Amino acid sequence: MNYILFDDATRANLLPLTYLRPVCDIRIGILTIREKWEKMLKDATSTLTESYLAKKYPLNKAENNTLINGSICPTKELAEKIKSLKPNQAITCGEYIVAMNVSYNEVEDLGGDTDIEEIEIKETFIKVSNTWDIFNLNDRALREDFELLTKGRKSKKLSASNRVLGEENIFVEEGATVECSSLNGLTGPIYIGKNAEIMENACIRGPFALCEEATVKMSAKIYGATTVGPHSKVGGELNCVVIFGYSNKAHDGFLGHSVMGEWCNLGADTNTSNLKNTYDEVRLWSVPVRKFVPTGLQFCGTIFGDHSMCGINTMFNTGSVIGISTNIFGHGYQRNYIPSFSWGGNAGFKLFELEKAIQVANAKMARRNKEMSKEEMDIFTYVYKKMERAKR
Numbered sequence: 312m313n314y315i316l317f318d319d320a321t322r323a324n325l326l327p328l329t330y331l332r333p334v335c336d337i338r339i340g341i342l343t344i345r346e347k348w349e350k351m352l353k354d355a356t357s358t359l360t361e362s363y364l365a366k367k368y369p370l371n372k373a374e375n376n377t378l379i380n381g382s383i384c385p386t387k388e389l390a391e392k393i394k395s396l397k398p399n400q401a402i403t404c405g406e407y408i409v410a411m412n413v414s415y416n417e418v419e420d421l422g423g424d425t426d427i428e429e430i431e432i433k434e435t436f437i438k439v440s441n442t443w444d445i446f447n448l449n450d451r452a453l454r455e456d457f458e459l460l461t462k463g464r465k466s467k468k469l470s471a472s473n474r475v476l477g478e479e480n481i482f483v484e485e486g487a488t489v490e491c492s493s494l495n496g497l498t499g500p501i502y503i504g505k506n507a508e509i510m511e512n513a514c515i516r517g518p519f520a521l522c523e524e525a526t527v528k529m530s531a532k533i534y535g536a537t538t539v540g541p542h543s544k545v546g547g548e549l550n551c552v553v554i555f556g557y558s559n560k561a562h563d564g565f566l567g568h569s570v571m572g573e574w575c576n577l578g579a580d581t582n583t584s585n586l587k588n589t590y591d592e593v594r595l596w597s598v599p600v601r602k603f604v605p606t607g608l609q610f611c612g613t614i615f616g617d618h619s620m621c622g623i624n625t626m627f628n629t630g631s632v633i634g635i636s637t638n639i640f641g642h643g644y645q646r647n648y649i650p651s652f653s654w655g656g657n658a659g660f661k662l663f664e665l666e667k668a669i670q671v672a673n674a675k676m677a678r679r680n681k682e683m684s685k686e687e688m689d690i691f692t693y694v695y696k697k698m699e700r701a702k703r
Contacts, residue, residue, distance in 0.1 A: 312394070313373035314352055315418065316345060316381035317359035319407060321440040323599035325382075327616030327634045327651060328442060328555075328572055330694045331687075333360040333368050335381030338540050338555045339437070339445050340452030341460060341502055341520040344384055350459060351385040352394070359419065363693040367686040372418050379410045384437040384452060392432070401427045404434050442614045442632070443595060443606050445553050445570045450499070450536035453518040457482065457500040469494075480517060492527075499535045528561060540573075542679055550585070551610070555617075557679055569612035572635070574675055578623040584644075585612035585629060593630040596648035603647070606630070616651060618672050625656075635694065636668045651698050665695045 316335040325334060335345040335358065342350070349356055357371035358364075359378065377396060383389075392402060393410045401411035408421065409432065417423050437448050437455075460482070467483040469475055470490055477496030483489065486506035492513040494501055499518030503509065507521045510529040518535040521527060525539045528546035537549050540556030547560065550567040554560070558571045562579035569583055586609065587593065593611035594603040613631040622640030633639070634651030641656025654663040669691060673682050683691070 312354070313371065313376045314348070314354055314356045315359050315370065315372075315376055315378050316348065316356050317378050317421065318361070319380050319382055321382055322361075324441050324597065325439070326442075326598035327632065328445075328570065328614065330635050330651065331364075331572075331617050331690055333358045333364060333381055334439070336368075337439060337445065338538065338553060339384065339439060339449055340454075341456035341504075341522065341538065344381060344439070347456065347459070348379060348385050348390075351387070351390045363690060367684070367690060370418070372415050374415055375412070376415070376418050377410060377412050378408075378418065378421065380408060380438075382439045383409060384439070384455070386436050386455075389432075389436055392430075399425055399427055401429050403429045403431050441606070442570060443568075443608060443611055446536075446551050446568050446612075447608060449538060449551065449553050450518055453502075453520055453536050453538060454500060456520070457502050457518070460502065477517070484523075487521075504541070522556065552612075557676075557681075558615075567612045568608075568610040569614065571615045572617035572619070574618045574672065575615050576620045576675070578621050578625060578640075580623055581621055581625045581627075583612040583627040583631070585610050587629050595630045596632040598632070603630075618668070618675070621645075634698075636663055636672065636691070638663055638671075652695055665692060668695070 318334045322329055322334050336343050358368040359370050360368055396412040398412050402409040417425055437452055472491045474493045480496030481501045483503045484505040487503045489509040491511040492509050495516045498516045501517040502520040504521055504523040507525045509527040512530040513527045515533045516535055520538045522541040524542045526544045531546045532548045534550040536551055538553045539545050540554045542557045543554050544559045544561040547563040548565045552566050552569050554571045555573045557573045558575040560566055560577045564581045566583050567585035593606050593608050595606050597604045611630045613627045615633045616635035618636040619633050620638050626644045628644045628647050631647045633649050636652050637649055638654045639656055641658055643657050652663040653660040655661055676682055
């Protein structure tokens with residue numbers, strides 16, 4: 312079977328995190344949604360997404376195709392239902408499509424006018440429909456991924472220098488280093504990825520995931536449910552945070568109930584507020600409707616788009632949204648919404664020119680021995696030009 316992960320109508324609600332990626336490449340739990348499906352299905356996937364992303368995330372069609380909603384995290388039961396789909400059958404849940412089996416010509420219009428037999432199911436899975444779902448549902452996603460990745464496998468032994476509770480809920484991959492730290496697996500599973508490092512005196516409460524080649528710095532305090540994506544570095548205090556990968560919050564300061572995309576960097580002593588003094592529900596900026604919308608949450612910090620940075624001692628208000636490729640600095644609380652490609656702070660913002668933005672992105676990526684591909688620069692340029700046309 313040819314499996315294709317598609318973006319549904321909620322893609323826009325996940326901006327700015329989906330400017331540079333399809334929905335299925337969002338990380339929640341330990342893995343991205345795509346990685347979860349490929350492990351569950353034991354097969355590769357391609358992507359049906361926005362046309363400007365298609366060169367980096369190409370669509371592969373076959374005579375017989377199964378389309379799967381890329382905002383849905385798989386369960387074993389759901390994967391089995393999808394594998395058993397027959398031609399022109401679809402699994403639906405309420406008003407949205409979960410999956411469907413279609414022919415070559417029907418892929419790009421999701422079945423089009425074909426007479427589709429619908430199989431209605433109740434929601435028993437995680438669906439990521441809003442930016443705040445990523446940290447709010449991370450506890451469940453992390454536990455499910457821990458089971459998926461570790462079942463039937465044996466963990467590397469932790470060093471005796473550590474203080475450990477609930478060791479049966481802690482899994483350490485080969486090459487990982489953990490010394491002189493406190494790990495509490497009684498509150499949830501702890502996953503330490505390949506070649507990851509937890510430095511001395513770190514205190515960690517599960518559920519927690521430290522992905523491949525990521526680092527927890529000395530004396531960090533981390534509460535679950537937190538995910539530190541591949542090749543990221545974290546220090547200070549974190550609580551209910553998801554970091555996609557290749558990002559740094561390497562110094563003291565608090566980050567809570569927040570999401571960081573890739574290639575972000577927070578200056579020393581950056582702090583995010585995740586609770587209003589009035590204890591009111593937090594409202595968050597919605598990019599598609601261009602206004603603040605209710606989240607239903609009392610705790611909500613900051614959503615950082617990819618390639619965003621801030622200077623030392625930066626302060627973010629409760630419920631802030633930061634676009635992609637921003638450079639923020641200056642004293643006092645920053646605005647609750649800062650558009651993509653902005654340079655400045657409370658004294659005012661100017662446009663972060665495209666050439667300079669790409670130069671800075673490449674300098675940052677070079678520190679991880681990477682550089683922007685032609686496809687990535689084209690995507691960056693497209694989003695930049697779209698931001699210029701829109702009212703900022």
